[in-house]
Amino acid sequence: xxxxAVDRLPVQGKRVLVRVDFNVPMxxxxxxxxxxRIRAALPTIRxxxxxxxxxxxxxxxxxxxxxxxxxxxxxxxARRLAELLGRPVSKADDCVxxxxxxxxxxxxxxxxxxxxxxxFHPEEEKNDPDxxxxxxxxxxxxxNDAFGAAHRAHASTEAVARFLPxxxxxxxxxxxxxxxxxxxxxxxxxxxxxxxxxxxDKIGVIENLLxxxxxxAIGGGMAYTFLRAKGYEVGRSLxxxxxxxxxxxxxxxxxxxxxxxxxxxDVVIAPTITADARTRVVPAGQIxxxxxxxxxxxxxxxxxxxxxxxxxxxxxxxxxxxxxxEPFARGTRAVAMAMAQSDGVTIIGGGDSAAAVEQMGLADxxxxxxxxxxxxxxxxxxxxxxxxxALEAAAARMEERA
Numbered sequence: 457x458x459x460x461a462v463d464r465l466p467v468q469g470k471r472v473l474v475r476v477d478f479n480v481p482m483x484x485x486x487x488x489x490x491x492x493r494i495r496a497a498l499p500t501i502r503x504x505x506x507x508x509x510x511x512x513x514x515x516x517x518x519x520x521x522x523x524x525x526x527x528x529x530x531x532x533x534a535r536r537l538a539e540l541l542g543r544p545v546s547k548a549d550d551c552v553x554x555x556x557x558x559x560x561x562x563x564x565x566x567x568x569x570x571x572x573x574x575x576f577h578p579e580e581e582k583n584d585p586d587x588x589x590x591x592x593x594x595x596x597x598x599x600n601d602a603f604g605a606a607h608r609a610h611a612s613t614e615a616v617a618r619f620l621p622x623x624x625x626x627x628x629x630x631x632x633x634x635x636x637x638x639x640x641x642x643x644x645x646x647x648x649x650x651x652x653x654x655x656x657d658k659i660g661v662i663e664n665l666l667x668x669x670x671x672x673a674i675g676g677g678m679a680y681t682f683l684r685a686k687g688y689e690v691g692r693s694l695x696x697x698x699x700x701x702x703x704x705x706x707x708x709x710x711x712x713x714x715x716x717x718x719x720x721x722d723v724v725i726a727p728t729i730t731a732d733a734r735t736r737v738v739p740a741g742q743i744x745x746x747x748x749x750x751x752x753x754x755x756x757x758x759x760x761x762x763x764x765x766x767x768x769x770x771x772x773x774x775x776x777x778x779x780x781x782e783p784f785a786r787g788t789r790a791v792a793m794a795m796a797q798s799d800g801v802t803i804i805g806g807g808d809s810a811a812a813v814e815q816m817g818l819a820d821x822x823x824x825x826x827x828x829x830x831x832x833x834x835x836x837x838x839x840x841x842x843x844x845x846a847l848e849a850a851a852a853r854m855e856e857r858a
Contacts, residue, residue, distance in 0.1 A: 601625025722753030751777025
């Protein structure tokens, strides 16, 4: 993938429009509860400021569905960003139109402006070219540092790159480089661990990885569809009846390709998904009719930890159980600990896995924790991400003109 890096974009004395992913969690009082995504954008913002640019930031927050929703305004984000940067961050009340244009024109090198929530306008998610032109009119150049939104063909991630010299921010570059290298030129043995609830969410990922990995381990709720495909009793565990034939085909495909496909050998079961549930461990194929599997068991966790220790590249996407509740968190914690202790390349593919390692205080012991849930999944599926493709096309146009 050939994109222009942000530090090669001429920015001295220019206004630079930067798409960031400030879709951060907030509590009912409007306070940010996790500023990881804001911190992740700081290297790109600081680089532009240090090189004499005025920086105009744009992001979405939540799902306001094309309407102005006060709970999704970006004021708290502007205040937190100012604290982290140690300099003022002005905030526009819109992202396009006369007020935004006036605020952008007033900027001097070293100034930072945060536009209001992009998704207050339905044109953003429709990838409307006129809306993108309105955004582009605010600046002289464009940088996309929002990997978490790169799988969306929206005006701020795709169309705007047609109208301005465009580059990838440091976070975007790191995501593309590390995850791309893991999929195309991994140090081997290459182990992928997939969890989460639904087989349907991971079909494309499994099919793509079967052509790349040496070992594929499956846990979480999706494992029970595979166990059922092998004829095991899974009780009241999460089960995708329609995809049992598909699971059977994937098991056969793994065998044909010489990929070791590992399923749980034991599971933690309970009658209910509650913090005080009465749990016990049973062999994976012997779940009673009135019980459900809610985590991998200790033998499976031990086996997975051993696989992680011998692997040179590990990609993990999706928890091993209902990790939000302590009785069912041990499997996810065991995988996270094993990866934290690994000497190999360890990549957390966003979403709940990223939340789990953050919660456990282990994120900084991984090679890379992806900031994109859906984007990471689509990347692992081998799909072209619209936001990345737009940067590639922009780089090609700039090279032609040079």
